[in-house]
Amino acid sequence: MTPLIEIDRLSHTYANGVQALRDVSFSVNTGEFLVVIGLSGSGKSTLLRTINRLIEPTHGSVRFDGRDVTHLTGEALRKHRAQIGMIFQHFNLIDRHRVLNNVLYGALGRTSTMPSILGRYTAEQRARAYRNLDVVGIADKAESRADALSGGQQQRVAIARALMQDPRLLLADEPVASLDPATSHSVMQYLERINKDLGMTVICNLHFLSLVRQYATRVIALKGGQLVFTGTPEEITDEWFQTIYGEDAREVEIR
Amino acid sequence: MKLRQTLLASILDLCLGAFLLSSVWRVVLPALTDLPAPPFGLVDVAAMVLAGSALIVIGRATGGSLGRAFARGALPDRAIGRRVTLHLGWLTFVVAVLTGWIVTEISPIEFFSGNGLSGAGRIFTALATPNFDIIGLALEAMVVTVFTAFMATIVAVPIAFFLSFPAARNVMSGSATERSIYTALRALLNITRSMEPIIWAIIFSVWVGIGPFAGMLALVVHTVASLAKLYSEQIEDVDEGPIEAISATGANRLQVLWFAVVPQCLIPFLSYTIYRWDINVRMATIIGFVGGGGIGTLLTQYQGLSKFHEVGTLVIIITLVVWLLDVASARVREALK
Ligand SMILES: Nc1ncnc2c1ncn2[C@@H]1O[C@H](COP(=O)(O)OP(=O)(O)OP(=O)(O)O)[C@@H](O)[C@H]1O
Ligand SMILES: [Mg+2]
Numbered sequence: 001m002t003p004l005i006e007i008d009r010l011s012h013t014y015a016n017g018v019q020a021l022r023d024v025s026f027s028v029n030t031g032e033f034l035v036v037i038g039l040s041g042s043g044k045s046t047l048l049r050t051i052n053r054l055i056e057p058t059h060g061s062v063r064f065d066g067r068d069v070t071h072l073t074g075e076a077l078r079k080h081r082a083q084i085g086m087i088f089q090h091f092n093l094i095d096r097h098r099v100l101n102n103v104l105y106g107a108l109g110r111t112s113t114m115p116s117i118l119g120r121y122t123a124e125q126r127a128r129a130y131r132n133l134d135v136v137g138i139a140d141k142a143e144s145r146a147d148a149l150s151g152g153q154q155q156r157v158a159i160a161r162a163l164m165q166d167p168r169l170l171l172a173d174e175p176v177a178s179l180d181p182a183t184s185h186s187v188m189q190y191l192e193r194i195n196k197d198l199g200m201t202v203i204c205n206l207h208f209l210s211l212v213r214q215y216a217t218r219v220i221a222l223k224g225g226q227l228v229f230t231g232t233p234e235e236i237t238d239e240w241f242q243t244i245y246g247e248d249a250r251e252v253e254i255r
Numbered sequence: 256m257k258l259r260q261t262l263l264a265s266i267l268d269l270c271l272g273a274f275l276l277s278s279v280w281r282v283v284l285p286a287l288t289d290l291p292a293p294p295f296g297l298v299d300v301a302a303m304v305l306a307g308s309a310l311i312v313i314g315r316a317t318g319g320s321l322g323r324a325f326a327r328g329a330l331p332d333r334a335i336g337r338r339v340t341l342h343l344g345w346l347t348f349v350v351a352v353l354t355g356w357i358v359t360e361i362s363p364i365e366f367f368s369g370n371g372l373s374g375a376g377r378i379f380t381a382l383a384t385p386n387f388d389i390i391g392l393a394l395e396a397m398v399v400t401v402f403t404a405f406m407a408t409i410v411a412v413p414i415a416f417f418l419s420f421p422a423a424r425n426v427m428s429g430s431a432t433e434r435s436i437y438t439a440l441r442a443l444l445n446i447t448r449s450m451e452p453i454i455w456a457i458i459f460s461v462w463v464g465i466g467p468f469a470g471m472l473a474l475v476v477h478t479v480a481s482l483a484k485l486y487s488e489q490i491e492d493v494d495e496g497p498i499e500a501i502s503a504t505g506a507n508r509l510q511v512l513w514f515a516v517v518p519q520c521l522i523p524f525l526s527y528t529i530y531r532w533d534i535n536v537r538m539a540t541i542i543g544f545v546g547g548g549g550i551g552t553l554l555t556q557y558q559g560l561s562k563f564h565e566v567g568t569l570v571i572i573i574t575l576v577v578w579l580l581d582v583a584s585a586r587v588r589e590a591l592k
Contacts, residue, residue, distance in 0.1 A: 052503055054502060079505060081502070081504065081505040082505025085503075085504075086499075086503040088496060088499065090496050092500035093500070095518070095519075107504075108501065108510050109504045109505020109506055117510070117513050
C-alpha cells in the first residue's frame with residue numbers, strides 16, 4: 001500500500017529569506033492521527049501548508065496518494081486542495097455570515113463560480129451541511145451568525161466546513177491553541193472521533209504534550225525547520241523533550 | 256551624500272535661488288520703488304541661474320543649504336552648515352511672505368475704507384434680508400443638486416467596486432503582470448483624483464453641454480477615483496485568515512474574493528460611500544458655478560445680476576441642506592461602526 005502522503009527532502013525558504021523547512025522527509029499512512037510538535041517558529045504551520053499547497057515549497061517534493069503535487073497550478077491545484085480539509089487556530093470563519101453558509105463554503109471547490117456566488121446550493125449539499133453540523137453537535141446553531149458563537153463552537157463549525165469537502169485528509173494547525181482546557185478536549189475528541197469512526201487521516205500541530213499523548217497515534221517533531229524526532233507518543237522521553245524544546249523547558253499539563 | 260541626493264539638492268537650490276532673486280527683483284523692489292518691473296528677458300534668466308548657482312556653491316562650501324537639508328531629511332552635521340541653513344530658511348520665509356502680500360494685492364486700506372465698508376454693509380443687509388419669492392425655484396435647484404450628487408455616487412460605486420480589487424496590492428501579488436497592472440491602475444487613479452472635479456466639470460460642460468448631466472459626469476469621475484482608492488486600501492487591510500480558509504477548500508480566485516474578502520469590506524465600503532455622497536453634495540454646488548447645473552448655476556446667475564437678496568436665499572438653503580446631510584451622514588456612519 002502506498003502511503004497517503006510522502007514528503008521527500010522538503011525545504012522551504014520564504015521570500016524574505018527565512019528558511020522555515022530544511023530537508024524534511026516522512027510519510028503518513030491512511031488512518032493515522034499524526035501530531036506535529038515543535039517550538040514556535042519551528043516550521044509546523046509551513047509544513048502543513050505545503051501539503052494542501054497553500055504554499056509551494058522551494059525544494060523537495062510532496063506526494064499525495066502516489067501523485068506528485070509539489071508544483072500543481074490552476075485547476076489541478078484547486079482539485080488537490082478540495083480533497084484536503086483544514087482548520088486553523090483562529091477558526092477563520094466568515095464572521096458576518098450564517099453558520100450554515102460557512103459550512104456550505106466547504107463545497108466551494110466543487111461548485112462553479114456563478115451558482116456559488118448566487119447562493120444556489122443543491123438540496124443535497126444543504127442536507128449534507130446539516131449532517132456535518134450534526135457530527136460536531138451544533139445543528140441547532142445553523143441559522144446563527146458565525147461571530148455569535150463561542151470559540152469552541154466556531155472551531156466545530158470549522159470542522160464541519162472541512163468535512164463538507166469530503167476530504168481524504170484533515171489538517172489542523174493548532175486547533176485548540178486559543179481555547180480553554182475543557183473546550184480543547186471537546187474539540188480534540190471530535191477530531192479523534194472523525195479519525196476513528198470515519199477513518200479519516202489527521203495531521204495536527206499541537207503545543208501541549210499531554211494532548212499529544214492522549215490523541216496522537218504517531219508524533220513527529222520539528223526544530224529549526226528540521227525533523228528531529230519520529231515515533232509514538234510513549235517514546236517522547238524527558239531527554240527527547242529537552243532536545244525538542246530546549247534545556248530549560250518544563251512540561252505543562254493540560255487536563 | 257549619495258549621487259541622487261546631491262542631484263536633488265542641487266536642483267532644489269537652483270530653484271530656490273531663482274525664486275529668491277526673481278521675487279526680490281521683480282516683485283518686492285518694484286512695489287517698494289513704485290516703478291514697473293522691466294520686461295522679462297535673458298538678463299533675468301541669467302541672474303536667476305547665477306543666484307541658484309551661488310546657493311549651490313554656498314551649500315558645497317559650508318554644507319548649509321535648504322536643498323541638501325530636504326534631500327537628506329535632516330539638518331547638516333556641522334554647526335556652520337546648520338546656521339547657514341537656518342538663515343536661508345528665514346530669508347526664504349520672509350521673502351515669500353513679502354511676495355505673497357504684494358501678489359495677492361492685500362490692501363487694508365480698501366478693507367477698512369468708507370466706500371468698502373458701505374459696500375460690505377449693503378451686501379450683508381441684502382444677504383440678511385433674503386427674497387423668499389424665489390424659494391420654489393431655489394428649492395427645485397437644490398433638489399437637482401442633491402440628485403446630481405446622489406446619481407453620481409450611485410453610478411460611481413459599482414465602477415469603483417470593480418476597480419478596487421485590481422487596485423489592491425494583496426489581490427494583485429500573484430505575478431509580475433499583476434503587479435504592473437496594480438501599479439498602472441494606482442497611478443491612473445491618483446492622477447484622476449488629483450484633477451479637481453471643477454476641472455472635469457469644465458471638460459464635460461463642453462462635451463455634453465452645460466447642465467446637471469455635465470456636473471454628474473464630473474462627480475462620477477472624481478468619485479470613482481477616490482472611492483476606488485479608499486475601497487482598495489480597505490481590501491489591503493482585511494484579515495488573511497478567512498482568505499486562507501476559503502482557498503484551502505479549493506475555491507477559485509473569484510470565490511475567494513467574494514466569500515473571504517468582500518464580507519470583511521462591505522460595512523466599511525458602505526460607510527465610505529455615504530461619506531462620499533455627503534462630499535458630492537458640496538462639490539455639486541461648487542460645480543454648478545462652472546456649468547454643472549443645480550443651485551450653483553442659479554447662484555452664479557443671481558450674483559452676475561447683483562441680485563443679492565436672491566443670493567441670500569440660496570446661501571441659506573445651501574447651508575441648511577449641507578449641514579443636515581453632514582449630521583445625517585455622520586450619524587449613519589457612527590451606527591455602522
Ligand atoms: N509568510 C511568511 N513570510 C516570511 N516568513 C515567514 C512567513 N510565515 C512564517 N515565516 C517564518 O518561518 C518560520 C516558521 O514559521 P511557522 O509559522 O511555520 O512556524 P510554527 O512552527 O507554525 O510556529 P508557531 O508555533 O508560532 O505557529 C518562522 O521563523 C516564521 O517567522
Ligand atoms: Mg504556526
